[in-house]
Amino acid sequence: MTDQSPDKTIAINVLSSLDQVTAEDWDACACPEAAGGGRPHDPFTTHRFLKALEDSRSVGTGTGWDPRYLVAEMDGKVIAVAPMYGKSHSQGEYIFDHNWAHAYERAGGRYYPKLQIAVPFTPATGRRFLTRPGFEATGMSALIQGAVQVAAEARLSSLHATFCTEAEAIAGAEMGLMRRVTQQFHWINRDYADFDAFLASLSSRKRKNIRKERARAQDFGGTIRTLTGDEIKPEHWDAFWVFYQDTGARKWGSPYLTRWFFDIAQEVLRDDMALVMAERDGQYVAGALNFIGRDVLYGRYWGCIEDHPCLHFEACYYQAIDFAIAEGLARVEAGAQGEHKLARGYLPVQTHSLHWVADPGFADAIARYLEAERDAVDQDIEILTQYGPFRKETREEQQ
Structure with a gap:
């Protein structure tokens, strides 16, 4: 499969194991900031973390998380990667689409399997479209087009990228994916x-x-x-x-x-x-x-x-x-859910995901739902923040 960039051909490969790509090539895209020995922005998309999931059989046969890693190459050089999985359920994702699955299946459709670009079992925000420096726009575009093509050719119901960054969510929406906003509670230093x-x-x-x-x-x-x-x-x-x-x-x-x-x-x-x-x-x-x-x-x-x-x-x-x-x-991300965290100094913040749905009618219904959900989440965050534990003067300083 190839994606034609204006002046170069980009090859998109789908890998069933991280053994098929070197740690150096993967991490050059996943955490280039750690090349000199420092910490990555987060460890969850590093080769070592994802391979630990794979080698321990936490993902793979029988788990409902089947590796389908995306690797984009230009002139034989890896320029972008994404942790993608074939999913036979919606467990371990924390951006819940169970209602979507039930609605689609009640209408006679088949929701599973689907494709998921995510870190399994990890509701932590981070980059999901991992690009080598200098290939940010080209790499992300190639990964999204490649993932959609994989889903369409396999006649799958949908593709999801969960806990991506806000910048990725905005860019993905401009490329035609549907943007979803949910919330978590984070402590800010x-x-x-x-x-x-x-x-x-x-x-x-x-x-x-x-x-x-x-x-x-x-x-x-x-x-x-x-x-x-x-x-x-x-x-x-x-x-x-x-x-x-x-x-x-x-x-x-x-x-x-x-x-x-x-x-x-x-x-x-x-x-x-x-x-x-x-x-x-x-x-x-x-x-x-x-x-x-x-x-x-x-x-x-x-x-x-x-x-x-x-x-x-x-x-x-x-x-x-x-x-x-x-x-x-700078902050502590305390995982999914939990309004009880509010009283302990953890405030609500937006989290983001992207979605592609094959069926046009179903996609239109989800798009309408997501628009209403975004408004509700924004209102919820505004109200909860006002009920936070901080002194009035502190809240004013934070705004």
């Missing part, structure tokens, strides 16, 4: 010197409540530590796997990640992670896993084997804020 400085920006009642929650959490009878890099040991994953299984079973029916993923993560991803572990009487009783980006801390998983008041808030939200302040990170 206003150059706070420490946690107390953050608390000082809150209303008195919210400030007292957070101090009370932190005190209750710390009173569980043990210690809480945040581990990174070589501080993370295999035994920590033995404990965290138990936490993760419990949470996965309650939320999704079964965990998305395999046990093997955490073994591979210990080898290739531990520098990308901040693992919060709560220990009592020599036993780990709770934990929260975060991933570290260049400017952002991404909260991902939480679990426990004992229930203690406020320990979830401490491990997932307050320890994350502490870490972000200490490391000079």
